[in-house]
Amino acid sequence: MEDKSSARIKEVKKLLVSNELNLNDFKSKPLKISRCTFDKKVLLNLKRLKVHSQLEKKYLFKEELRKLMFSISEIIDLPVAILELSQFSNYEACHVLVHEKGKPIGQNYLAYRGQSQDAKLISIQSFNSLFNLVKKSKNKIFSQSALLKDDLDVLGNFLAKEIDLKNYSVIYLVSRNSFLPPDSLEQQEFQALSQFLHIALVRILDREKNDLKKEILKQSLEKFPEKISIKKNHNVIFTNNRNDVSAENLNLMIFPLETEENLSMELSNFSKDQVSTELYHSQRVSLLGELLNTLQHELSNPLFGLSLTSTILGSETKNSETAEILGEISQNANRSQTIIKNFSNLYNDNQEFKKIQLSHFIEEVITLTKSETKEILKTLVFEGFLPSENPHDLYITTNPTCLTQIIFNLVINAAQAIKENGLDRNKSSIKILVTKKAQCVSIAVIDNGPGIANELTSTIFKPFFTTKDSGTGLGLAICQNLAHQLGSKIDFKNNSPLLGATFWIDLPS
Known part of the structure; x- marks a missing residue:
């Protein structure tokens, strides 16, 4: 009588009655994530019959992977979970390297059998080199080399696989910490791991990112210097409890929040x-x-x-x-x-003060302005230095992001003033003058443009004031605010009787 069972059931029946078991001939369909899958039923029958241990191990491995997908809640726990899989019981080390696309640095999560897990930073250059190396490999077998020893603490041969997600690039690897190469079956099982990790990584990484955003937002709102309230249907659901502002002094601003619920945020005692x-x-x-x-x-x-x-x-x-x-x-x-x-x-967005080599720093900022200052002569000049002193050896401690914005805006403003007034660009120039003084270093941007009209000298730093048709009027206001964050201020003067204007900032040396 003809067997009308499904092709997959026929395949398992054939394996169960055969004297020889060839796992390479067993073609599993994509796993369905369910508590009542065909795989699970087969596994229970294999255990009950106590036959074909290799096939039982294959199904057991799938069950372990299924559990791994839903049991791991943090990425740092993933290397330990991989080492606990039965098929990787002979391996001693596991690394999971994660890089969020667009970020300047990645994370290396690692675990060694019998030890606690750990996490280290990895540079984008090292991550990209390793990612490309793994991606180009066909068998995914690698040996430790000098290129990787600073980032991967493994010995001998190891298996590695890359996973390219929408917002993340991931590399995972396992090592015995020996020079014994993995066999073909181990390679197959390692490759099969990627489809399960893909699902787990998307779930874990997206949730961690959302949780981090929520925590940062919550801390930011709690530490906000002014009173802030979030209301739902006019009922307060969050406040930072800044009750030291009297009601008569409140300058209330209300922002509707674009959500399905009727939410709004109120800011008080804050200027527009x-x-x-x-x-x-x-x-x-x-x-x-x-x-x-x-x-x-x-x-x-x-x-x-x-x-x-x-x-x-x-x-x-x-x-x-x-x-x-x-x-x-x-x-x-x-x-x-x-x-x-x-x-x-x-443009690293942080408030950290760092020690920078000033001449090299300014040259990099000038490079950023090339598209706007094309055809205009730009020079970097140093004054106030002794003959024995090299200006290029001058270092200052400052916030690079703030100082970049200030110099960049001042140079761009000078170039736009020169161009908008129809001046001959071949005769136009912008000079960045660095002057060493007793207690400070002065950075000045000097142009030979039209200068500042007398009636405008009291308003150029006010927000939304502009003389340009397409300007926002925020450039100089932002620069002055940034200068205050550096403990200084921006001053200016016309170069009378010469053409142009000079804007400068004094910074502690």
Whole structure:
């Protein structure tokens, strides 16, 4: 009588009655995430019959993976969970490296059998190098090398696999910490792990990101310097309890929140101009930072490949002219990577004060203004230094993000004033003058444009004041606010009787 069972049931029946068991011939369909799956029923029958231990292990491995997907709540616990899988019982170390796309740094989550888990930072350059290396490999077997020893604390051979998610790039690897290579079955099981980890990673990473956003938002609202309330249907559901503001002094601002519920946020004792300028500045720095970090992430891979390929070809060619050209290609690819990295560092959105080499820093900012200052002569000049002193050895401690914004805006304003007044660009110039004084360093931006009209001198730093048709009127207001954050202020004067104006800021040396 003909067996009318489904193809999958026929396949299992054939394996159960066969004297020889070839797992490579067993073609499992994609796993359905259910408590009542066919796989689970087969596993129970295999255990009851106590036959075909290899097939039982295969189904048991699937059950373990199913549990892993829903039992892990934090990414730091994932390496330990992978090592606890029965198929990886002979492995001693596991790393899960995660990089959120657009961010300047990644995380390396690691665990060693019998020890607690840990987490370390990994640079975007190291992550991208390893990701590309793993992606290009067919068998996913690697041996430790000098290239990776600073980032991966493993010995001998290891298995590694990349996973490319919408918002994240992930690498996971396991190692015995020995030089014994994995067999073909271990490779298959390791590859099969990726489809389960893909589901688990999306769930865990998205939830961790949302939880972090909620916690940051909650702390920001609690520490907000002015009284703030969030209401639902006119009932207060959150307040930071700033009750030290008297009702008569309140300058109330109400913002409807775009949600399905009737929510609104109330800010008190806060000026409209201050809110607008600070929000505008924060959004612009955040946007520029994310844009530059994304560019760094997307361009570093092809630039690294270009540099590596040209270096290899250059070492193999016997033609000196070809070798010279390939050397220039490699050199310029590396230079492009450095420029992108430096730009990302300039717009790193934080309030940290750092020690910077001032001349190099200003040169990088001037490079950022190239598109707007094209055809205008730009010079960097130093004064007040002794003959024995090298201006390029001058370091100051400041907030790089704030200082970048200030110098950038002042140079752009000077260039726009020169162009909008129809001045001859070949005769126009912008000079950045660094003057060393007793207690401070002065940075001045000097142009030979039209200068500042006398009737405007008292209003140019006010928010929303502009003489440009398409200007926001926030540039100088933001710069002055940033200068205050650096413990200084921006001053200006006309270069009378010469043309142009000078804007400067004094910073502690």
